[in-house]
Amino acid sequence: MFLDEAMEAGRRAAAERSSRVSSRALERRLKEDGAPVPSFKRAIIRGDGPVNIIAEVKKVSPSAGVISRGASVGETAAVYESTGGAAVSVLTSEFGFEGRVGDLEEARRSCRLPLLCKDFISSEYQVLEARAYGASAVLLIAEALDSGAVADLLAYAHGLGMDVLFEAHTVAGLALALEAGAGIVGINNRDLETLNVDLATTERLYDFIPEGAVVVSESGIRTVEDAERIASLGVDALLVGEALMRAPDPGQRLRELTGR
8 A cells, every 4th residue: 555655665765864864963963053943833823814825845746646847846935935825845755756855955945934844754863854954844644653653753853843743534543643642633635545535534534623733634625616615614724735836826826725
């Protein structure tokens, strides 16, 4: 299944990178930089305004194929910042997405928005790496981790001053994330086993999330009507990638989806 393959590929890629750049080297890099990162959580809380957009830099995906392979990560992030994005999601997974950790650094040089490192993360090394390259938050997939790993990675990320977006596609995954103390919950409308998308997933799981949690709906939001449908539930933010990257004018498309 795709999720199992992706998590294993993520582990192998991280092990290879750690053989070249050690955790100690990443810690030195972080210490020498010293700059705090903007809060991802504060940036995406909706309040009384329109729904926020976490705008994603996505060049390729397993389900959609090539989307915009030649796009510049830095230029795209800058466009998202100038047109109302609340945060930028950067796909760093090599497996299926042709991303790289250096894309975080490129995005950080080009915009001041909080960056979400979106990868198949299962180790503290990957979390530290994301922070060292400028991420404010990391994505953890509840269905891919056991309860011990979820709690450990959450605590480690918080210790680095980062937020965690806990993604779930099922009630069981959502329960695992909430039990671990997730403050930001992502409902993935895409089933990572079949890669099928159904916006009703957010509608089905939203009522299981306690008041006070920050809620993000991910995947499958392509039109203004889709955005309005999900925003009407009361979610704080929408994570949108393909619909922006395929648009002739991604910035204009972002404005349309937020209703600004």
